[in-house]
Amino acid sequence: MVTAPTRKRLDMWLTNAMLMLFCALMIFPVLYIVMTSFKTRGDVLTSPPTFFPPVWSLDGYQQVFRSNMLRYYIPNSFINSLLSSLLVMPIAGLAGYVFSRYRFRGSRALLLAILGIMMIPGLTNLIPLYRMASDLQLLSTNTAMIAVYVGGGLPFSIWITKSFFDSIPRELEEAALIDGATPLSALWRIVVPLAMPGLFAAFLLNFVDTWNEFLAAVVLLSRVDTKTATVGLLDFQSQFEVAYHVQAAGCVMIALPVVVLFLLTRKIFFQAMLEGSLKG
Amino acid sequence: MKIADRPLAVPQPARGRLARSLQRSLPLWLLLPALLILLVIQVYPSFYSIYLAFQRRQAGVESFVGLRNFEILLRSADLWESMRNTLVYTCFYLVITMVLGFGLALLLNRRVRLTPLYMVLLFIPWVLSDVVAGTIWRWMFIRDYGILQELLQPLVQRTLLADPVGAMAIVIASSVWRSLAFATLLLLAALQLVPREVQESAAIDGATPGQVFWHVTLPLIQAQVLVTVLLLSIRAINSVGLILAITAGGPVRATNTLGFFLYQEAWKFGDFGLGAAIAMIMFALNIILTIVYLRTLRAEV
Incomplete structure (x- = not known):
């Protein structure tokens, strides 16, 4: 007869074993590409393939460092993601604040409409956006990418910041207003500092999203010096056709910034995702 | 959907007509940047897309073709x-x-x-x-x-x-x-x-x-x-x-x-x-x- 505590411990042990197995499976492809990035040119084309590099080499990374990936693609991604996320944060924050604090005719319908925009497939708008960018002579520019990313990130960010403002008690601002502060200074001095985590969450999700964005970038960017990392990876693949270790090193370099950012801020990240998708 | 239970209570209306009307329209001013960007980057392209679905390029010229594409x-x-x-x-x-x-x-x-x-x-x-x-x-x-x-x-x-x-x-x-x-x-x-x-x-x-x-x-x-x-x-x-x-x-x-x-x-x-x-x-x-x-x-x- 197994006693209850033993059973419980066995249960926990099994649970952990299953979870570990699952996580190992999930992380396997990522580890595989990291391993590949440290192989030599010859070792990526062995049959049967090996998981660990037989000889550890930095050749892949050396070639990435000499390529357009580090000269153009990754810096462009940085500029586009950083600027668009920095712009989205205050613009969405102000709108989120209004939706949280004020009511006017149609405000609810407007909020629903903005949420509805979130459901438009990005692909649908690409053809018109391409035309617009072409008419404005903005094809292959960072400006066009940033504009598209700001417009794309706003609905979700408005939603997140609104939920965040909702959780801040309005009595604080009202007290300031009674003391004679203007609504704007109450917003700036009292609400904004308290809402910082929400604003940061919006920044974070936008940064990761735009960093990984591919379709708009591949459609709007054709000049080498304005391409972003995800688009550049395609060129990279034709340039280093069978040099898989170089391609793998490129993939690792592209993934590294967002993975590190995610690891550093995971709590805010999870919270923001739940906030944005479930909390009505 | 959780809309705030009540609007923000502003205790002292600003003095002067201009200041008062500014205060009343404040929410709209705060919303304006977001709305403008959404109009240009999301709403307009969506309608443009609908328009394009009824166009067809023939010999370099685009013309209305009704439901031809469909x-x-x-x-x-x-x-x-x-x-x-x-x-x-x-x-x-x-x-x-x-x-x-x-x-x-x-x-x-x-x-x-x-x-x-x-x-x-x-x-x-x-x-x-x-x-x-x-x-x-x-x-x-x-x-x-x-x-x-x-x-x-x-x-x-x-x-x-x-x-x-x-x-x-x-x-x-x-x-x-x-x-x-x-x-x-x-x-x-x-x-x-x-x-x-x-x-x-x-x-x-x-x-x-x-x-x-x-x-x-x-x-x-x-x-x-x-x-x-x-x-x-x-x-x-x-x-x-x-x-x-x-x-x-x-x-x-x-x-x-x-x-x-x-x-x-x-x-x-x-x-x-x-x-x-x-x-x-x-x-x-x-x-x-x-x-x-x-x-x-x-x-x-």
Whole structure:
């Protein structure tokens, strides 16, 4: 007869074993590409393939460092993601604040409409956006990418910041207003500092999203010096056709910034995702 | 939807007419930047897209052709093939992601001490770009050199990437891999809303764990489960990046979904009218799902 505590411990042990197995499976492809990035040119084309590099080499990374990936693609991604996320944060924050604090005719319908925009497939708008960018002579520019990313990130960010403002008690601002502060200074001095985590969450999700964005970038960017990392990876693949270790090193370099950012801020990240998708 | 219970009380109206009217219109001024950008980048292009769907370029000139684009589409076998592929892809993706997501969420809901570590590991595929993820998956299945292809070779006896069913399976597997963490997070959050006592008392009354799940837990989190399903299906219908990076629609159009079909018509063949018409069809699918989604959200709160 197994006693209850033993059973419980066995249960926990099994649970952990299953979870570990699952996580190992999930992380396997990522580890595989990291391993590949440290192989030599010859070792990526062995049959049967090996998981660990037989000889550890930095050749892949050396070639990435000499390529357009580090000269153009990754810096462009940085500029586009950083600027668009920095712009989205205050613009969405102000709108989120209004939706949280004020009511006017149609405000609810407007909020629903903005949420509805979130459901438009990005692909649908690409053809018109391409035309617009072409008419404005903005094809292959960072400006066009940033504009598209700001417009794309706003609905979700408005939603997140609104939920965040909702959780801040309005009595604080009202007290300031009674003391004679203007609504704007109450917003700036009292609400904004308290809402910082929400604003940061919006920044974070936008940064990761735009960093990984591919379709708009591949459609709007054709000049080498304005391409972003995800688009550049395609060129990279034709340039280093069978040099898989170089391609793998490129993939690792592209993934590294967002993975590190995610690891550093995971709590805010999870919270923001739940906030944005479930909390009505 | 949680709209603030009451508007902000502004105790002292500003003095002077100009100041007062400024104060009253403050919310609109604060909203203005967001609204303008959304109009230019989202609303206008959507209407432009509708307009394009009724245009056709002939000899370099675009002209109104009514429903011609839709006629061409509905007559071509390509559209139906893409629809079927999208349906197969979405269904398998949805079922597998939900089943695995529930499994993981239930395991994690046992208050495992290492939960934060597991969540981080699970989430790494989610933060990768489609192109990077696609590249990884394509390599794992390259003939002779791909590690998973070699592992599975004795089992399947063929190169999966070159096989219509195999390629679709790879695309589905990689999509599940990308979204699993997201589904798990949403489902875990839902599970944690269920009071522990409810499940425990059902268990004391003699219900098996399976019964507790089906008859007690699931009905309580129905709304959240539905929201997760809808979010995943919208994602599936619109997905292009992974397919582009892994199979590029092949072999022989076996993984050519609606999204990829649109991408190809508009950007490979330059037929914007036809592309826009496909976009309309996808749009309709999305609208239907969106309405269901908003209804669910509203019913939930």
